[in-house]
Amino acid sequence: MKSLDESVFAIVGLGLMGGSLALALRAGAACKEILAVERNDDVCARALARGVADQASADLALAAQADIVVLAAPVRTILAQLPEVGRQMRGGAIVIDLGSTKQEITRAMASLPASVQPIGGHPMCGKEVAGFDAADAQLFRGAVFVLTPLARTAPSTLECAEAIVRSIGAHPQVLDPARHDQIVATTSHLPFALAALLMTTADDLAHQDELVFALAASGFRDTSRLAASDTQMMSDVLLTNRRNVGNVLRDYGRRLNRLADAVEREDESTVNAILQRAAAKRRELFHA
Amino acid sequence: MKSLDESVFAIVGLGLMGGSLALALRAGAACKEILAVERNDDVCARALARGVADQASADLALAAQADIVVLAAPVRTILAQLPEVGRQMRGGAIVIDLGSTKQEITRAMASLPASVQPIGGHPMCGKEVAGFDAADAQLFRGAVFVLTPLARTAPSTLECAEAIVRSIGAHPQVLDPARHDQIVATTSHLPFALAALLMTTADDLAHQDELVFALAASGFRDTSRLAASDTQMMSDVLLTNRRNVGNVLRDYGRRLNRLADAVEREDESTVNAILQRAAAKRRELFHA
Numbered sequence: 001m002k003s004l005d006e007s008v009f010a011i012v013g014l015g016l017m018g019g020s021l022a023l024a025l026r027a028g029a030a031c032k033e034i035l036a037v038e039r040n041d042d043v044c045a046r047a048l049a050r051g052v053a054d055q056a057s058a059d060l061a062l063a064a065q066a067d068i069v070v071l072a073a074p075v076r077t078i079l080a081q082l083p084e085v086g087r088q089m090r091g092g093a094i095v096i097d098l099g100s101t102k103q104e105i106t107r108a109m110a111s112l113p114a115s116v117q118p119i120g121g122h123p124m125c126g127k128e129v130a131g132f133d134a135a136d137a138q139l140f141r142g143a144v145f146v147l148t149p150l151a152r153t154a155p156s157t158l159e160c161a162e163a164i165v166r167s168i169g170a171h172p173q174v175l176d177p178a179r180h181d182q183i184v185a186t187t188s189h190l191p192f193a194l195a196a197l198l199m200t201t202a203d204d205l206a207h208q209d210e211l212v213f214a215l216a217a218s219g220f221r222d223t224s225r226l227a228a229s230d231t232q233m234m235s236d237v238l239l240t241n242r243r244n245v246g247n248v249l250r251d252y253g254r255r256l257n258r259l260a261d262a263v264e265r266e267d268e269s270t271v272n273a274i275l276q277r278a279a280a281k282r283r284e285l286f287h288a
Numbered sequence: 289m290k291s292l293d294e295s296v297f298a299i300v301g302l303g304l305m306g307g308s309l310a311l312a313l314r315a316g317a318a319c320k321e322i323l324a325v326e327r328n329d330d331v332c333a334r335a336l337a338r339g340v341a342d343q344a345s346a347d348l349a350l351a352a353q354a355d356i357v358v359l360a361a362p363v364r365t366i367l368a369q370l371p372e373v374g375r376q377m378r379g380g381a382i383v384i385d386l387g388s389t390k391q392e393i394t395r396a397m398a399s400l401p402a403s404v405q406p407i408g409g410h411p412m413c414g415k416e417v418a419g420f421d422a423a424d425a426q427l428f429r430g431a432v433f434v435l436t437p438l439a440r441t442a443p444s445t446l447e448c449a450e451a452i453v454r455s456i457g458a459h460p461q462v463l464d465p466a467r468h469d470q471i472v473a474t475t476s477h478l479p480f481a482l483a484a485l486l487m488t489t490a491d492d493l494a495h496q497d498e499l500v501f502a503l504a505a506s507g508f509r510d511t512s513r514l515a516a517s518d519t520q521m522m523s524d525v526l527l528t529n530r531r532n533v534g535n536v537l538r539d540y541g542r543r544l545n546r547l548a549d550a551v552e553r554e555d556e557s558t559v560n561a562i563l564q565r566a567a568a569k570r571r572e573l574f575h576a
Contacts, residue, residue, distance in 0.1 A: 124503050124504075124505040125505050125506065126505065126506070126507065129575075143505065144502055144503060144505075146503070173499070173502065173503075175499070179497065179499075180503075182493075182497075183493070183497060183499060183500055183503050184503060186489060186490050186493050186500065187490060187500060187501075187503050187504040187505070187508045188503075188504075188505065188507060188508065190486065190489065191486060191507050191508050191510075191511035191512070192507065193544070193547060194482045194486060194511060195511060195566070195570075196562060196563055196566035196567070197540060197543045197544060197547065197562070197566070198478065198479060198482060198540075199565075199566035199567075199569050199570050200543065200562060200565055200566050200569075201474060201478065201536070201539065201540055201543065202474050202475060203565070203566075203569045205470075205471070205474050209467065209470075209471060211461070211463070211467075211471060212471055212474065212475060213475075213573055214432055214461065215412050215432060215434070215461075215468075215471050215472060215475050215476075216412075216475040216476075216573075217412040217413050217414065217431065217432075217475070217476065218413065218414070219414065219416075219476060219479050219480065219513075219514050220475045220476065220479050221574060222510045222511070222513050222514070223479035223482060223483060223510070223511055223513070223514060224479070224570055224574075225507075225510050225511070225570075225574075226507050226510070226511060227566040227567055227569075227570040228567050228570040228571050228574070228575065229567065231560065231563040231564050231567050234563055235556065235559050235560050235563055238551050238559060239551065239554055239556060239559065242551050242552055242554065243552070245548070245551050246548045246551050246552040248489070249544045249545070249547060249548035249551070250544075250545065250548050251489065252485060252486075252489055252544060253541040253544040253545050253548070255485045255488065255489065256481070256485060256537050256538075256540060256541040256544070257537070257538065257541050259481060259485065259537060260533070260534045260537035260538050260541070263526050263527065263530050263533050263534050263537070264530055264531070264534040266527055266530060268523065268527060271523050271526060271527065272519065272523050274484060274485070274488060275484055275519040275522055275523055276519050277487075277488055277491070278483070278484035278485070278487035278488050278491075278515040279484070279487075279515055279516050279517065279519045281487050281488075281491045281515075282416075282483075282487050282512055282513075282515040282516040283516050285501055285504075286509060286512075286513075286516070287417075287516065
């Protein structure tokens, strides 16, 4: 097996995540060549002009030249691309993805030709701004990068994936896909849903009262930030993690109703217990 | 009536908001003297040492020396202080508060002696860190500062309050207390409740799975930020805006269930409609 710095990468999808990976690999001189598969001609041209990619085209056939193929599109696009990527890849090549849910992708990876080596991936970082122009070589620095090997994933493939993760400044965390999807439903998909529904709630009130957004301060701004995330990406995420997301949203709804009950009946001790527990945990995690 | 720069201020409660007001008034040389009424001896000593206050004591009797009394404690402490403040104040003096809900406070202000001039206030800014040490002379800069005059509030009192607001770099917005409380239930109290319940939801899962917070990235961090807010302040806020808060939380819970329904039945067009509306509005408001 080639060392990382002798390897040719094909990155499929040069948006925020794929573009940031290309920039990070290049910044660290971590690989030999970067081939970009990207539908948007302008992005291809800019990636070539900036030296971020050595070749760029809309054709998945570029994957045939790669030692390591990275799928960096929204989850359901990855699911659609996998069979063709598998047909194109050379024997022994590795395919890893950057998708935000892992069960459906690793299930689809299990059907790839036996000659290729698949492993799931999910870097725990992002921005609410999408696209190649928002890409950032520092995006992965310090982030946890989840790796979900399949039963068929060779130890050397996992080692290679861990080397990629470390080369961009992230920390590998091997995880079962089901466990990953359950955790991120709470830590990532729920915060996104809360931000989106906060925006629609406030927007509905703003249709009755023109001062609503004039009174929205930094708390509203930060709590609603994720609502600006790429909607195609997030729609794919929610729809490929349906059971976990449904369960978490309904559980959260019950918590909201219990808080509403306590507020309405002026049950100060219940309100305080909820608020104090939340504040203590938030301060422990982020102000330590 | 004295001009602002000839006026003596008494600020009751030298926490984040009262402390920031004292710093901002001082930075702008906007008044003659600042008297601090503060229960915490250490804070009094530091305020005097830093020259933020000219006198500082736990005794509300200091209010008797002031032309303008500012109540900067949590809402229910303000409600408890108002009768005594009214007894102490000299004739013609103004009392304004910085509390986050306005209906109960303006109702209590209506019972003050006829010789004093009350007006409600609420600066639309804050931090999730409480206390005098977090106070910041720039906190109000650029913020909307709601003023809620009573029927008995003289035009000259409103003018004086507007001058105070402008002297600290904020923008006055006159508003009816009921309308204020309805709007902030959505723009401020709802985001806080969402952040607090996000923390307790994740913490419950973390008791079953030790990797939960390892996978929490910047989205979780920002969406949960308000959970660290001062719990006494926020408990007072929710409990003095019970009907609006209860209605908003229940309405929001119904939106969550509708989104959960759409996700579970893989209703892509409903999911996309919600996500796209939220993203468009968020980008219009904050990325323009």
